[in-house]
Amino acid sequence: MRLIVSYFVGLVFGIGISLSGMANPAKVLNFFDVFGTWDPSLAFVMGGALIVTFVGYRYVLRRPGPMLEARFMLPTKTDLDARLIGGSALFGVGWGIAGFCPGGALPALGTLMPDVFVFVASVAAGIWIARALQTFTPAPAA
Known part of the structure; x- marks a missing residue:
């Protein structure tokens, strides 16, 4: 059931x-x-997404629990650190240079444009590099 729901959400x-x-x-x-x-026009798209998210979270989080999981998986970290700010800046720069964000690039794979495949491969490489670097750097104190 979880796989079917995931498919339809995607x-x-x-x-x-x-x-x-x-x-x-x-x-x-x-x-x-x-x-x-x-x-x-994309400002209206993002604004609409913010409104849906704002209303949706308030509605869903009133429920006793999620339908397909044991508990809600919400972020607990609230502080801004160098990793968050740096990652956000890198995301923004990449989005501004390429014109894709990862969420927009995955559906665009269906266009079969080579640029999309290069971008998605670059994102995957970036994730792999970031995870590899995490093994060499100490975790920030909580």
Whole structure:
């Protein structure tokens, strides 16, 4: 059952990303080009996502527990550290350069554009490198 639900959630996400234009790197790059060919339409997409998330979390977290898990898996860390800020900055720079975020790139794999495959491979390599580096650096004090 969990696999079926995961499939449908991913399908809805992919369709939403594709219909909103967030899988189109040209549209994303135009959103970031405020002083050039600025396209503000993605601001409405992100704003809509924030509203749905805000309402959805309040609704779902009132339930006694999730339907397919033993408990809700929510982040417990609340402090801002160098890893979080650095990772966020790296994500933003990569999004601005490539026009893809990982969430938008995965549905775009269906376009079979070579750029998408290069981006997804680069993200996978970055994840692998980050995990490898974690084994060599001490964990931050909690």
